[in-house]
Amino acid sequence: MASYVVRNFVKPVLNGNVYTVPLGAVRCISTSRTNKAPRKSIPDRTGKNVVFVDAVRTPFLQSGTQYAKLMPHDLARHSLIELMRRTGVPREIVEYIIYGTVIQEVKTSNIAREAALCAGFSDRTPAHTVTMACISSNVAMTTGIGLIASGANEVIVAGGVEFLSDVPIRHSRPMRSLMLKAGKAKSLPQTLSLLASLRPGHFAPELPAVAEFSSGETMGHSGDRLAAAFGITRKEQDEYAMRSHSLAQQAQEKGYLTDIAPFKVPGVDGVIHNDNGIRVSTPEQLAKLKPAFVKPHGTVTAANASFLTDGASACLMTTEAKAKELGLKPKAYLRDFVYVSQDPFDQLLLGPSYAIPKVLEKAGLKLEDIDVWEVHEAFAGQILANLKAMDSDWFAKNYMNRSSKVGVPPMDKFNNWGGSLSIGHPFGATGVRLIAHTANRLIRENGQLGLVAACAAGGQGVAMLVERHPDAPAFK
Numbered sequence: 001m002a003s004y005v006v007r008n009f010v011k012p013v014l015n016g017n018v019y020t021v022p023l024g025a026v027r028c029i030s031t032s033r034t035n036k037a038p039r040k041s042i043p044d045r046t047g048k049n050v051v052f053v054d055a056v057r058t059p060f061l062q063s064g065t066q067y068a069k070l071m072p073h074d075l076a077r078h079s080l081i082e083l084m085r086r087t088g089v090p091r092e093i094v095e096y097i098i099y100g101t102v103i104q105e106v107k108t109s110n111i112a113r114e115a116a117l118c119a120g121f122s123d124r125t126p127a128h129t130v131t132m133a134c135i136s137s138n139v140a141m142t143t144g145i146g147l148i149a150s151g152a153n154e155v156i157v158a159g160g161v162e163f164l165s166d167v168p169i170r171h172s173r174p175m176r177s178l179m180l181k182a183g184k185a186k187s188l189p190q191t192l193s194l195l196a197s198l199r200p201g202h203f204a205p206e207l208p209a210v211a212e213f214s215s216g217e218t219m220g221h222s223g224d225r226l227a228a229a230f231g232i233t234r235k236e237q238d239e240y241a242m243r244s245h246s247l248a249q250q251a252q253e254k255g256y257l258t259d260i261a262p263f264k265v266p267g268v269d270g271v272i273h274n275d276n277g278i279r280v281s282t283p284e285q286l287a288k289l290k291p292a293f294v295k296p297h298g299t300v301t302a303a304n305a306s307f308l309t310d311g312a313s314a315c316l317m318t319t320e321a322k323a324k325e326l327g328l329k330p331k332a333y334l335r336d337f338v339y340v341s342q343d344p345f346d347q348l349l350l351g352p353s354y355a356i357p358k359v360l361e362k363a364g365l366k367l368e369d370i371d372v373w374e375v376h377e378a379f380a381g382q383i384l385a386n387l388k389a390m391d392s393d394w395f396a397k398n399y400m401n402r403s404s405k406v407g408v409p410p411m412d413k414f415n416n417w418g419g420s421l422s423i424g425h426p427f428g429a430t431g432v433r434l435i436a437h438t439a440n441r442l443i444r445e446n447g448q449l450g451l452v453a454a455c456a457a458g459g460q461g462v463a464m465l466v467e468r469h470p471d472a473p474a475f476k
Contacts, residue, residue: 039448040369040448040449042363042449044333044335045336046145048151048321049321050334052331052333052334052439053329054083054087054316055313055316055436056082056083056086056313057259057312057429057436058078058260058261058311058312058313059260059263060277060423060429060433061275061276061309062309062424063308063309065165065276066272066276067163068166069265070163070165071107071108073108073114073115075161075163075312076099076111076119076312077115079159079313080097080115080119080157080159081120083157084119091120091121092122094316095126096147096153096155096156097112097113097121097156098112098127098128098143098144099137099158099160099161100130100139100159100429101136101160101162102133102162102427103163103167103168103208104168105168109129112127112128115127115312132456132460133458133460134376134425134454134457135339135454135456135462136160136428136431137432138337138431138434138454139431140160140431141158141317141334141431141432141435142337142462142464144156144158144317145334148317154318154319154322155316156318157314157315157317159313159315159429160312160427160428160430161311162426162429163310164308164427165310168208169206170206171202171203172203172204175203178194178197178202181194182195212457214344214345215345219349219457220300220379222345223293223349223379223381223382224293224294225294227300227385230389233299234287234304236380237300237301237304237380238286238287238303238304240304240383240384241286241304241380242283244377245279245281245422248278252274256417257275257417258475259313259440260275275423277307278418278422281303286303289302289303292305300379304379305421307425309424309425311429313430315435315436317334318330329471329472330471331439331442331443331472331473332438332472333469334464334466336363336464336465337463337465338359338362338462340355340358340460340462344459345459347459349378349379350385350461351453351460352375352386353386353390353395354400354461355463356463357400358463365465370413371442371449372441372447372450372451373415373450374415374437374441374451375419375434376420376453377419377420377421377425378455391406391407391408416441417437417441431452431454431462438450439468439472440475442468443468443472443473449465449466449467450465451466
């Protein structure tokens, strides 16, 4: 498998409000390892040594497939039940549950609470739901870290769920207004008068869109503009997408994706064991696809963008002392994190470029100290643009208030089991998946430190540092 690194960034040519670059985004390099310095450890900042015990997730499925007739709490419930089964922790030990989600099912708006009750947790176990676009379950986890650090709780479950097979579709605003008025009418003539004002346009539904409220632009359009701004070609994006799918397929075949908890859909024969979006295509097949957003000259296609996905995840977090008391063997320490935000128009998807250097500097680390990288893949062009931004002195000086570039991760350590392009991206659940793969890869690859990063709608982003726990159980 070839690996990729960005070329040196040159000063862009300003074109309106967009900067363009004449160079391609990537070139092939050798993936041979060099001698490493002694392993570093990250000091605990919480006073509690917060640990990640383990995580599970449902298989991530393309929306509209096997999960289509379920509801989001069904997926979240499964992840909770399987987490308790896998860790062996009794439900009554869990003191708080936090879930992330983005597009809410109105009947279960606090999905954390409803899923917990359906999974058999006590009605005395508090639960709340958070949202921060694609990093919602990261927020769930870092909220849990805060609760543990403050001493409010010791044992927390954090997770996320997204169910895009069935999303709320609203009546138009004029129709909603009329219906509300009709509900308050005090007589039949008043009701009939309101109904007489109905017009055909009132019946047009409002469909949900993955678009920025502030700019009105879909994320796909933003991804296309970002790729163009950094001079990233369609071929380079397709090559990266092929890398993601190929690595995910290899991980799946080798049995590395152990965070998956097989799912039995009620009333359907068979059990779902694997993610169903992993497809290794040829360059020729990818080249035939038409642009998905900016037509006819865009470079983002259905193959080099993450797809709409249904899925749920859950992880168990506690203090190191409590884990020892319970006889648990944690996989990792959850050491540090930062959140960032920037311009949601031109820099919507560049969160990792800003978050990664901040979290490294906060912990006194360098790029070469990180053994495992797991970065959310919204689009192939988004990944390559972030790598290019991090490798640019010009970008560092003009946008990041830095004297020199950050540099780029070695690609033989980067998303080695595939990523959101291939595994799938249930918005609210991906953050836990990233942490789980980081912890599991640290064990399998004999690493010490891992870094998770992701972009999110609104121009926001996160980076988290994970350290392998000395008692982490080995994979058989």
